[in-house]
Amino acid sequence: MAAPATDSPPYLTKEWLAAHLGEERREADLLSEVREAIFGAQDGVTSILVVVITVATATNQRYAVLVAGIAAALAEILSMAAGEYMSSKSQREIFLAQIAKERQEVAERPGESEAEVAYMLEQEGLSEPAARRVAAELAGAPGVLLKTMVEKELGLTVEEGHSALQGALVLAATFAIASLIPLAPFFVFEPHVALFVAIALAAVSMFALGFAKSRLTGRNPVVSGLEIVGLVLAASVGGWIFGTLLPHALGFAAGAG
Secondary structure (H helix, E strand, C coil), rough: CCCCCCCCCCCCCCHHHHHHHHHHHHHHHHEEEEHHHHHHHHHHHHHHHHHHHHHHHCCCHHHHHHHHHHHHHHHHHHHHHHHHHHHHHHHHHHHHHHHHHHHHHHHCCHHHHHHHHHHHHHHHHCCHHHHHHHHHHHHHHHHHHHHHHHHHHCCCCCCCCCCHHHHHHHHHHHHHHHHHHHHHHHHHCHHHHHHHHHHHHHHHHHHHHHHHHHHHHCCCCCHHHHHHHHHHHHHHHHHHHHHHHHHHHHHHHHHHH
């Protein structure tokens, strides 16, 4: 009696492959947004911490610290959001122009495009006959040939990624939330106390951010956390130095004027 046929592995079905590839692409897009969120959070805490430490050390006035901190946060939020939007939009427009140029080459000089793809495949390790065969197969589908050229020659993708506006909003939102960490203590405590509370909160939050980031990077979580804490402490020292020297420098300038 013949043995029953075993089921084919799921990865041999087109449905499974389509779902799996779609999931991996969504994860790649999510990682891009996570990168922007991490950058916004780190910059929000560090830059505003420097501002509040500098102003608190120089003036010891809660009102001055809050005005300067809020003004700096608003300026950074608007500037970073606009910068991220324009840079992402400009980058995408440049990519689209390069893709259009390659599309024209495929349409007008298909033999040249096929030869380029064969050469690139050979450089990646295929034998020359195999590279020529694969390139010839790709040339039978101009759209596939175009995507192969764009990805291998330019390192680009034909598909749209997340929008420039989405990236700008993620960056602005994370910066805004993170900037509240060094600012919040000055709503509650006097400057000389709030200063140390702000540094402690910033260090703890940045350690947590580095710890969480290690889940994506695979690095040692403690080392990843301490690395960002080191940046916070360096920024704190810098803010304290400038806050100490600034009144003397401004007083000297006023006296000289």
